Amino acid sequence: MPDVLTLEGVTAGYAEAVVLSGASLALREGEALAVLGRNGVGKTTLLNTVVGVTRLFAGRITLGGRDVTRLAPEKRAAAGIGWVPQERNIFKSLTVEENLTAVARPGRWDVRRVYALFPRLQERRGNLGNQLSGGEQQMLAIARALVLNPKVLLLDEPTEGLAPIIVEELLRVLARLFREEGMAGIVVEQHAHKVLGMTDRALILDRGAIVHAADSAALKDDAATLELHLGVARKSEPRPLRAGNRT
Ligand SMILES: Nc1ncnc2c1ncn2[C@@H]1O[C@H](COP(=O)(O)OP(=O)(O)OP(=O)(O)O)[C@@H](O)[C@H]1O
Ligand SMILES: [Mg+2]
Numbered sequence: 001m002p003d004v005l006t007l008e009g010v011t012a013g014y015a016e017a018v019v020l021s022g023a024s025l026a027l028r029e030g031e032a033l034a035v036l037g038r039n040g041v042g043k044t045t046l047l048n049t050v051v052g053v054t055r056l057f058a059g060r061i062t063l064g065g066r067d068v069t070r071l072a073p074e075k076r077a078a079a080g081i082g083w084v085p086q087e088r089n090i091f092k093s094l095t096v097e098e099n100l101t102a103v104a105r106p107g108r109w110d111v112r113r114v115y116a117l118f119p120r121l122q123e124r125r126g127n128l129g130n131q132l133s134g135g136e137q138q139m140l141a142i143a144r145a146l147v148l149n150p151k152v153l154l155l156d157e158p159t160e161g162l163a164p165i166i167v168e169e170l171l172r173v174l175a176r177l178f179r180e181e182g183m184a185g186i187v188v189e190q191h192a193h194k195v196l197g198m199t200d201r202a203l204i205l206d207r208g209a210i211v212h213a214a215d216s217a218a219l220k221d222d223a224a225t226l227e228l229h230l231g232v233a234r235k236s237e238p239r240p241l242r243a244g245n246r247t
Helices: 043-051 073-079 096-101 111-117 119-123 134-147 164-179 216-220 223-230
Strands: 003-014 017-028 032-036 055-063 081-084 152-156 185-189 201-206 209-215
Touching: 003 043, 017 043, 017 055, 017 209, 032 043, 043 055, 043 073, 043 081, 043 152, 043 185, 073 081, 081 134, 096 111, 096 134, 111 119, 111 134, 111 164, 119 134, 134 152, 134 164, 164 185, 201 216, 201 223, 209 216, 209 223
Parallel strands: 032 185, 032 201, 081 152, 152 185
Antiparallel strands: 003 017, 003 055, 201 209
């Protein structure tokens, strides 16, 4: 499978500040990548840099084999970068359906298909963006990115601040997108357990640098690495009371 997105030695930030240093990654067609890391380590900056809204100091970015390093954000979007930002910017004064039809472009994902993915949005099709719950707004933000028929979908902490039942629903849809629909994507998340099951590979960021790269399945079972970089002990296995009492 060819690479759909590559970053080579990308250093980026804001104004004079370098936030992300020397990041390289390659995403193949149909592949899903988790970007993990604690608060403030540069996860959003990595996505923003792919989108083109940071200051690039060094490096190269390609999309579908084309160099997009110098391309303006709107041209990158047109070239196939679908972005669901952390703050879910939907049009609050447009209805759900208008939000979708305003941006839809011909392709596999049309309004009908995203309604099948998010039946809740179909029920709310006539409601304004500002009448939606946080979870529904997030579904709309994802749906909007999909009807642009992107080559790669970038999701920034898609379940942050949402009720547990909505989190479950969203994670199921994302798993379906990545696992069954073959969507290529990057999902940024602080909580590894939410996304390691639905992605192929994972990166861990710390202070703006990629400090660990692994298959998601392997990382899921690598309690030591998760603990070291993310400070999470494996959930499914209670820690022994004393060292050495494991069977
Ligand atoms: N617009 C900006 N201007 C200047 N510095 C910024 C800007 N946005 C973020 N930063 C700084 O860049 C660093 C990384 O921020 P970033 O938002 O990329 O982290 P993050 O991993 O996404 O964090 P979180 O988990 O809180 O979303 C932080 O130190 C932050 O203060
Ligand atoms: Mg962030």
